[in-house]
Amino acid sequence: RKEVEQDPGPFNVPEGATVAFNCTYSNSASQSFFWYRQDCRKEPKLLMSVYSSGNEDGRFTAQLNRASQYISLLIRDSKLSDSATYLCVVYPSGSARQLTFGSGTQLTVLP
Amino acid sequence: DAGVTQSPTHLIKTRGQHVTLRCSPISGHKSVSWYQQVLGQGPQFIFQYYEKEERGRGNFPDRFSARQFPNYSSELNVNALLLGDSALYLCASSLLRDTYEQYFGPGTRLTVT
Numbered sequence: 627r628k629e630v631e632q633d634p635g636p637f638n639v640p641e642g643a644t645v646a647f648n649c650t651y652s653n654s655a656s657q658s659f660f661w662y663r664q665d666c667r668k669e670p671k672l673l674m675s676v677y678s679s680g681n682e683d684g685r686f687t688a689q690l691n692r693a694s695q696y697i698s699l700l701i702r703d704s705k706l707s708d709s710a711t712y713l714c715v716v717y718p719s720g721s722a723r724q725l726t727f728g729s730g731t732q733l734t735v736l737p
Numbered sequence: 738d739a740g741v742t743q744s745p746t747h748l749i750k751t752r753g754q755h756v757t758l759r760c761s762p763i764s765g766h767k768s769v770s771w772y773q774q775v776l777g778q779g780p781q782f783i784f785q786y787y788e789k790e791e792r793g794r795g796n797f798p799d800r801f802s803a804r805q806f807p808n809y810s811s812e813l814n815v816n817a818l819l820l821g822d823s824a825l826y827l828c829a830s831s832l833l834r835d836t837y838e839q840y841f842g843p844g845t846r847l848t849v850t
Contacts, residue, residue, distance in 0.1 A: 667825075668843065669843050718835070718837075725837060
């Protein structure tokens with residue numbers, strides 16, 4: 627079983643739509659959680675951290691459920707520029723204490 | 738301030754050859770981590786070096802090796818290349834050894850034919 631599992635998509639949504647991504651993780655010792663964004667053929671970039679209390683950054687809302695080991699990302703009012711791959715990330719990963727990435731969910735926002 | 742830099746940007750090698758990838762961390766950062774990202778997958782941890790010593794290793798064969806220099810730059814070496822080594826190799830630097838705050842370079846895209 628993968629440590630971090632995501633629905634690979636692709637998600638194709640019209641501009642203005644609301645879209646939600648889900649992620650589950652297997653290591654209950656994980657302490658920190660993130661969503662990264664990766665544009666085609668570019669490096670991943672931190673989008674936002676995820677907290678148990680939930681956190682919002684503009685049109686983006688992230689939520690963590692530690693009991694269910696589940697992380698979510700909600701994007702409201704989708705823009706064309708939101709088209710990218712969204713990676714769910716947990717830290718630390720075992721003894722190496724490194725970032726562990728999910729396989730990513732591909733989003734395409736259509737005009 | 739300069740971010741993490743990696744060289745070369747792209748590379749094409751033949752099966753069985755050897756490759757060396759280079760990374761320069763953000764000034765002042767002492768930790769460098771290497772990740773491999775195969776098409777359609779998320780980045781997978783290969784190595785971490787901190788203060789010139791290996792501090793972590795992912796599940797990769799011994800064909801993969803790395804080192805860190807006194808100026809904290811790093812090299813990733815891969816011997817006896819296989820087709821499956823074709824990937825984007827990402828370097829991430831951080832100030833501390835144990836931290837999630839890692840800054841990624843643009844990556845080196847390696848194609849093995």
